[in-house]
Amino acid sequence: EAHEGERGRDGEVKVIYWQAPSILNPYLSSGTKDVEASSLVLEPLGRYDETGALVPYLATEIPTLENGGVSEDLKTITWKLKDGLLWSDGTPFTANDVKFTADYCMNPEGGCAQLAKFEGVSSVEVIDDQTVKVTFSEPMPNPYGPFMGGQSPIIQAAQFADCTGAKAPECTEANFNPIGTGPFTVTEFRPNDVITMAANENFREAGKPAFATLTFKGGGDATAAGRAVMETGEFDYAWNLQLAPDVIAKMAEGGKGKPMSAFGTLVERLELNMTDASPDLPEGERATAKHPHPILSDEKVRRALSMAIDRELLVEVGYGQAGRATCNMVPAPELYASDNTDCLTQDIEGAKALLDEAGWTDTDGDGVRDKDGEKLALLYQTSTNAVRQDFQALIKDWWSQIGVETELRNIDSSVFFGGDPGSTDTFQRFYADVEMYANNFDGTDPQSYLAQRTCAKFPSPETQWQGENINRFCNEEYDAMVAELGRTGEMEKRGELAKKLNDMLTKDSYSILPLVDRGRVSAASNTLGGVVLNTWDSELWNAADWYRMEE
């Protein structure tokens, strides 16, 4: 192949992320930008590839039930490390480092951002220098939380030994220049600005990486990043171009690079509030289970709202190639994705009929339906973002066609997605009727994602408005099925259950209206070879394989 040769032969490669990394320790930040930047340096035992399949990195193979790496009771998983691995400083990589990584993150004072990856882990033991065993307190049908994927890479015990617990933030040097096993090492890290890297001399694969240095620029906006790759050719790779399709298409005409897209599990959805968030209610009772929503508690209304939406058009306007209309909360992987496509055709008339049926009619002729003197008016909020605002406008338009009045509201994303219990504008607090945002799940297993919709996970004043069941969906049957999923290890069975759960949230109840399965668009220069866009792991997962090619 063209890219073979000695390490560092292709000079410099330049990557631009419009969000700048602030730290290179993924355990202190779970921000995507930080995790992905650090994935050039730090590596996990195994990664997900572009299809979502598990591939070994530092481990010799992925432990499974079949190969005996995972115990029958689903309570332990044993990893075997590759031989002769070296840290970039030349010291050997051992099972100790793996155990240290777990201890580091599980330290109760450290505030580890990836703690969820280590959920249920009761102990990590070093069997020998090359073997490490993770034991869970409960059976784990999906034991690939720890040490799998960009979010839980292995850090060097020697470097971080003095940085555990409360001292974690003080180790600036280590957090900015972690020693790793990945293809690159940090030369200079300027937080929130730029990282310069050089090829790791001790990288385990000969002749890789092809580039001697890597410049990782951060900051600006997606437009500028796209422009720098596709129009001016100043950069080789631009991450996550959240731009309107026509804008991206125009940039691609620049001819210096091209956009790529891939799909994962990210779904843009409408959440319909099942509780009443009216400001007339006393504080403490607003948006709580005490008061069901006066309008949206009716399934017919919810269904009508869904029917009025033309999801294909939304995709065309907002995402183009990088989106697919979907009716599912869990759009992938195939095993878990339901075949539900009912919602894809817009049916304004049907929606009108449904509303009539539900008793909402336009008695006063102002174009807005009403019932018992109450108007069919909804407050629809989302975070500030150009595409979301276009969506809001379109959906408002459709809803107005079926006689629903919509008030739009957008909130700064740092407030909207922040969990500040004092703010009334957070998405958890949901002081609105309809809310739009996107969510996904890590890796390929949707269990914990689906478990978010159990009754116990309501955000409420008692929980300081923390909680993942954003729209306050509550169904005992659903809760029971989630529990069942947690006990099931058999893949087929798990798929069945997940699909059922997905359908209960969407086409059975219409409490969540999925809109678009959002793919990822990134752009690579025409001269950059070996890029494989991966939405299941860090986008830079295979940077070691990148090389320069002739145009």
Added chain:
Amino acid sequence: MLTFTIRRLLLSIPTLLFISLVIFLLLQLAPGDPMAQVPLTVPPEVKEKMREALGLGQPIYIQYWKWLVQVFWIEPQVFIDYLTNRSALFSWLPDTNLSDGKLRVISWQTRSPVMDIVIQRMPQTLWVVGLAYIVGIVIAIPIGIYSAYRHYSVFDQAGTFITMVGFSIPPFFTGPLLIVIFSVTLGWLPSIYDTTHVVNDWASFKVQFMQMIMPVMVLALQTTAQISRYMRGAMLDNLNQDYVRTARAKGLKESVVVMVHVLRNSMIPVVTIIALGMPAIFGGAIITENVFKVNGIGQLLLTALRANDLPMVMTLTFIFAVLIVLFNLIADILYGLLDPRIRYD
């Protein structure tokens, strides 16, 4: 003058303390959460743990007190340590280790001392924003002088027109416009500023020059608009003064009359206006820095705001407040120095 300065400096300490308190409360009260950028896949319990690790659970007054101690007591110690240990000037002094093991102001985003990052950001901010300020002034002053001298001439009218247009167009428009023209269409200039670029020879200087042109020009446009207005006004005030006639009666050349006698007097208010604008340089230029990826102080503040990195926002805002108070004082002192009629006692 000296006592005046010292008095004002001392008085500014309580002022600054008060300002810092107000800023602190404002930031505390403002909604927003440092966990806002953490992906939704991270469960709330983990976020809660992360918040605790940042010290968010503590009562407000303790957080404020900690910040005060860190900024006013520990950071100066760090500075002294730096001076005695590493700086070229004072390293002959015995090494001090005052700050060892003491907790500095730590950014929540980067988990590193805020001051280090600020210092790291200074060069590009000063280069770009500072140079833009200088360029703006250098362009504005002749325009102002000539507009006033040829009051209501075509030049004056055109100058007014262009500066007002320049003032009224936001940089988030001019910036991308320049990029589209000069980087995309013509391909002459880079659209992304390289902060790591080191100038060590002519070629690298040229590169630096190329990458600075656009941000500097966008910023300079605003400065030019304002300063040239002030300059024009001040010149107009002075051109009709009696001493100008005296100077002419001495047989001085018109250029000497205007450029020496009138200009010197007109510069007094303008210089103070310029001094008052200085803090803004250190404050960076949020939008322009962002458009050209200059990643100076302005961009730092913006990212910190977006990430609700309170220690960073607080410290940057406070530094800005210090500069404002300081440059207010400097403007006053400059006024006294430039105008012999003014004496502070």
Added chain:
Amino acid sequence: MTEQPIPASPVEADLEFMKALQDKGPQKPPRSQWRDVWDQFRKHKGALFGGSFLIFITLAVIFGPYIWDIDAKKLDIRNKDWRPIYTLLWDGDAKAGWIHPLGTDQLGRDILAQMLFGGRVSMAVGWMAMALALVIGTAIGVLSGFFKRMDFWLMRFTDLILSLPILPLVLLAVTLFGQPLRSQFGPEGGMFILIVSVISLTSWMQTARIVRGDILALKEREFILAARSIGTTPGKIIRRHLLPNVISPIMVSATLGLATAIITESALSFLGVGFPSDFPTWGKQLADAVDRMQEFPERVMLPGIAISLTVLAVNYLGDGLRDALDPRIRGR
């Protein structure tokens, strides 16, 4: 002295010279003050242009939406991305037509309607915020210039406001007052009040400083002492004697203030704390169109030109008004 034209009768001549020694009053007959202002104003070409343009644009944004009655928020996705009518001049195949003279945006909203409606909001925000900022700035400037005791603290207060970061301030304001204002004035009205207040609360400082400087100088003028000696109360001195004499710097601040307000509003939308997303303003139209600047230059140019022309017009109008309102200049 030989060439003196000698009047007919020597006695008459004497009397004439005698009278000449008396005070010479103005030769022109007195006229109404406002006539005078208008006459002076009319002489200033820039001011006339500025005034007419402002009247034009104000009328356009007030009545335009009634005449051009396409709803600015109305989507027509099938007719998106129309070009302005003039593109037909050089490109016969362009998607353009008289139904949308200035074209449509990416969601098919009519740009002319958006310009008209957006102008209404931008102008309202600009004027209100500027007016409020002027009131605050002038008040603070006058108080600190006039009352020596308050000076130090008011100026330090100014420093404080100068150093406050605007973004958290807006967010805080939205949190604290967003809900009550929304329920009182509706989502758009509430946001309007909020935005106007935030912009004006953070942009009065320059005015305050300038006014203060001028008041400090004016205070030493003899007519202020004269006013005190005839028993004028401080309040009246400020209102009747000081304020009219600082009109000129206030005018300048007003000009710059309007521009700043319109731009700040757009920057706020840009940062996501502005009006509801489907509520067009010039600033937002400009910000939204920047990404598509190459394909659809008109979408940035139209609001950009509208903002610039408005600001220019106000600037010229301010110049002219300043001259016209100053009786000293007016007399000349």
Added chain:
Amino acid sequence: MLDHTNEAPIAQIQGLRVEFQTKDGPVVGVEDVSFDINPGETVCVVGESGSGKSVSSLSLMRLVEYGGGEIAGGRLLFERGEKGQIDLAASSGSLMRKIRGNEIGMIFQEPMTALNPVFTIGKQMTEGLRLHLNLTRQEAEARALELMRQVRIPEPERRLKQYPHELSGGMRQRVVIAMALACEPRLLIADEPTTALDVTIQAEILALMDRLKRETGTAVMFITHDMAVVAQMADRVVVMFRGKKVEEGTVEEIFENPQHPYTKALLAAVPKLGEMTGKPYPEPMKLLGSEDKEILPIKGRDEVLLSVKNLTTRFPVQGGFLRRTVANVHAVEDLSFSINKGQTLSLVGESGCGKSTAGRSILRLVEPMSGEVNLDGVDVMALDQKALRTARLDMQMIFQDPFASLNPQMQLADQVAEPIHNFATLKGAEITKRIEMLFDRVELPRSFMRRFPHELSGGQRQRVAIARALALNPKLIIADEAVSALDVSVQAQVLNLMMELQAEMELSFLFISHDMAVVERVSHYVGVMYLGRIVELGSRQRVFENPQHPYTQALMKAVPIADPRRRKSEKDLNFKPIPSPIHPASYLAEPSTYREVEPGHHVLITDSGY
């Protein structure tokens, strides 16, 4: 007068016409003016304000162009010695620059503003020298020093390094003169060089110019509207009126046998020191054109209206770190006097001696430190702010500068009505009636009520100020240099008006002035102030006819007299610079003790600092 008639004139102005382009079309500044200036001669150009004096002189320097003027006709012939005669009106800009400051020097009216405030005296003096004489810096400085000595500036070395504001007005004017003389010009133009100065300083400057002219033989064109100064200085006089020359002649001819009615009227309006000798009471002036008015002395009454005892006002000078008072300006020190109803007491003295402060202290516009002020039974010092406001109903003030004391942005009627509104003494239509009455009273047409101050002449403005002061029917008016800024003719009318009002309404005046001739005209009593104290106090007749204190005597000597036969010689003048009124905080001012030389005539016997 020197005999140079056989030589050709240095400058000949022939048919000069200057136009200004204004918004209302062209305005003619001077029209068809012709006169000559001979070598070694002083030509005085007189005329009221706006008659074209400055424009003529600026035309000669070709400086009118910078003020928007244009020489539309006539020739300005200038004799350059060996280089022959040229027409300045047709010379190029570069040639003019060689002539300006070099062959023609000019002194301007306002010493306060004629110097650039931000350059040192030395820099401003050497600038012209280095330009025209190509001197090096050292040479230029040496020459500057020499010039400073020539104009008798004390400590010239130090002055060169100082800034203009650090010099007193007199010194500044001397610097301007030195600058004009620097290159030994053939012609010196002095445009009202002493108008803004104190009598004593004026006398010095006039003597200085006279001496310099004699020593260097320079021709001088001297512009003034002060006939007394003309009498002191001129060889020949040119009288201008409305942009035209109306009369020309030797100084004696003009003063003794004026031909033109304008000249006659002008001379009649000039108060001459000594005119009132022998008259116990003041009386209005006899002006041409109003001879039919009967002239009656103003007697007043012998009841005390205002009595001031031991009034002391000091301004603290703060310094040091804690801004404590380190020193005091002893502006008014132990002042005692009283004013009778319907009579006038004048305070005279040099600039800075505390006259204004005394006046303001009585009104409590500045807070006095101690003393008693009793106005018609009201103890002014004991009043609180509210009562003080009410007390001001009875005492009003007229200020020096009629332009500065009126709000430029308000219509006159409103300004006059303001005190009435303030105290709500009248309501509704009565106010209008009262204003109309006041306008009639001060002889202003009612049509002026809707005008703005800038539309009026100086005298008219001062009438408005007087009307405002009268609006509340006060008992006492403090007139702080109320006529100093006015033209002689106008000054005379305003003075007459004030005296008429006094006679009619039994007003009492505290008249503050530095003009002895005016004071002689208007006062019943006179107090001579020096360094914050009254050095001599008594009836006007006694003080003027029999001055006792050495300072009073010196002051009287300095006053120029409008009579060319009574010129003062430089030898008569003997002034010491005024010592500083600033004393450290610890300084204890001694009380003033007076000796009664005659009944009611007191002279300070303790140290006055003079």
